[in-house]
Amino acid sequence: MWPRIGELRALSLGTPGEMRARLNALVLAEVKAATAGLIGEYAEEGEELERAGERLALVDDHDALVGVVEVTGVEVVRFADVPWDFARAEGEGDRSIEEWRAGHATYWARVGTPVTDDTQVVCIRFRLVSTEGGTAT
Template sequence: MWPRIGGLRTLDLGTPGKMRARLNTLVRNGVKTATAGLLDEYADEGEELERVGERLALVDDHDTLVGVVEVTGVEVVRFADVPWDFARSEGEGDRSIEEWRAGHAAYWARVGTPVTDDSRIVCVRFRLVSAGDGGVLGT
């Protein structure tokens, strides 16, 4: 089960360190409005998929609240079928869907969960509703 803060599931992007700090900054600046995860990780953790309208606590390396996002869309697709408009909304600077796929495949391989074209990817879109600590939820 994923950690909770004030009843909200946490959203810990990337790996701890520079990557997570960069991704959190992109979210807080409104550049990153989506994230991709592996469907198998949800089953492994006993978690349900996010649902539209759900709020998630964006956390740093120490599980400290740095913002709150609201889920605006959830879709499960094959890795080979992730659309470019979704990949672009991740805001990580990829210049093409091929670049996005190569970068994400390399990331998941590095963390020990290699993907294939048929791997199921959870594509989560969100909007920032609160930036900063304190857990103030925007509308």
């Protein structure tokens, strides 16, 4: 199971270190409003998919709370079918869906889970509702 902070499931973006710090900063700046995961990770961890309205604890490398996001939508699609509007909502600077796919394929291969066009991707959209220091705008 994934870590919990109180009753909230933790949302730990990317890999620890510089990547997680950069992604968290994008969320806190309200630039990043989506993230993608692999359906296989949920099965391995015995976790259910997020659901619209669920709040998640955005955490740093030490599982400390940095903010709270509210899930606004969840969709499971083939890697090849992830839409550009979703990729753009991830806010990571990709200039095309092809660039997004290449970057994500490289990332998942690097962390030990190569993907194909048919790999099932969990596309989660969210909005920032609060930061560690108070309420978001």
